Amino acid sequence: MPLNTIIIAIIVVVVLVILILVFTGRMGVFSREMRSCTQQGGECVKSEAVCKKLDGIVRSSGDCSDDSGGDTCCIYPPGKDKVAAERRTDMEEAPTDVPG
Secondary structure, eight states, rough: HHHHHHHHHHHHHHHHHHHHHHHTTTTHHHHHOOOTTTTOOEEEOHHHHHHHHOOOEEEEOOOOOOTTOEEOOOOOTTOOOHHHHHHHHHHSSOOOOOOO
């Protein structure tokens, strides 16, 4: 068999595998998981204001529908994850209503 025929056969097999994955829904599972905020390296917080206070960046593509932390996906710059978690703990422990 000539080399060209072998290469074409390999390409056809790869295309068929991709088509099978797409039509059986296997690719859909992967894309749903990658929409999750935590899979993108973020965390769900209560609001955009909380994310900004934690020096985070609001990620509109992050899905927080299955997370009880909040509705806003917040991504932190490298090295800020631990600092943000500590600040969040402090913010949650602090009273929100201060009698004046």
